[in-house]
Amino acid sequence: MESCKDLKKDYRYRLKRTRHSPSVIVIGGGFAGISAARALKNASFKVVLLESRDRIGGRAFTDCSLGFPIDMGAAWLHGACEKNPLAPVIGRLGLPLYKTSGDDSVLFDHDLESYALYDKDGHQVPQELVEHVGRIFMGMLEETDKLRQENRGDISMAKAITIVLERRADLRLEGLANNVLQWYLCRLEGWFAADADSISLKYWDQEVLLPGGHGLLVQGYLPVINNLAIGLDIRLGHRVTKVLRDNMGVEVTVQNGRTFVADAAIITVPLGVLKSNVIKFEPKLPYWKEEAIRDIAVGTENKIVLLFDSVFWPNVEFIGVVSSSSYGCSYFLNLHKATGHPVLVYMPAGKLAQALEKMTDEAAAKFAFQQLKQILSNASEPTQYLVSHWGTDVNSLGSYSYDAVGKPHHLLEWLRVPVDNLFFAGEATSMDYTGTVHGAFATGALAAEECRMHLLHKYGDLKIFQQTMGEEQNELYVPLLISRL
16 A cells, blocks of 8 residues: 555656646636636646536526526626626627616616515505615615724624614604515625625625626526637536645545646635535645635525416516515516516525525425415416525535625635635635626636746746737627617
């Protein structure tokens, strides 16, 4: 049996033997990983991408089993403009975007007039009241900002709103108006995939919102990720279990025992997977990196897709159920308006999403339909359904990251900072675009450039480094196809 010393000697020999070209292992085949691998391949690196699933895309998954594409994870382009890092790819492919809002805000990713809210007796809330409460909620958020300026510490958004209402009697609402307010809070929770009692007041609005509003990819994210992946060496079904590093390079072990060696590695697996410690790092990651992994929060938002024979609901983008608490509120995305298919998507977040993941798919679909049936009595039974499980899926263990109460925002940067020849990317490493596809994509490109420069500095001015990365960026810009049906 070989000793550890013999194994390490053999490992160094293999690295030396393959030193003829710079090589990188990318771990994770989501948008960050594909972006990194694409950029490095354009720079003539030898790149292999290891992905645990039987598909690429990560938490962007377009399901076509109903006969048409539906994004079960990421679906929006937040910032439908040419400044968005993904705009050149989407524009070049001619993929249509359905614009759900022109407002560049967290709260209104759908225009107010596109809401149809109902109480639990099936009565529609007057549109004037919906818009009135929306303005009051914006006022409450402005007051929470004043509260933030007064306090050096941090509290939850739920606590902040409670304090604001104690101070400002004129902002207090009762009855139906209060129920509508709870619905707006429910929508805010959906943005972070977490309950308001865990969302940081200090950092909740630190995300940079690109101009252009919010748009749904009508054909899903699948064509985008497939285009970016053309020509890459991608190994599906390769679940990484160990990453060994030293000054000679890296050795990555996958679940079946096979190993891969390279000069460097880029880690792009979801934060939830890093938290689970299923990937062992040798030597251990430094304390500050482990602190970032531990303290950055990961939320859960799921989708329950209901397909019907025909449309029986109003021609709006969002159908909501108001209640006396945000937990009791819910909402459905109307995909018929964007795609023409008779589909409603129930979107639970936070504790509700976690509770529904404990049910069978059939039970979860029935729960979603019951929410719909209590507000639309003429609702017909769905003919088919799809259910996501982002919180319990071993390949994700959560939907996307957010700033938790009492945890500093700079942890996102700590998660991004390289450790020796290990580089990190993904939406949770983006200080500005946390929780977005374009954030993941941009961090992948950044990690690839950092990796390139690291190896250039270490191994000298090799001819293979002289080709620039990101050649696609020099192509003629094609504008986004944006519509409102």
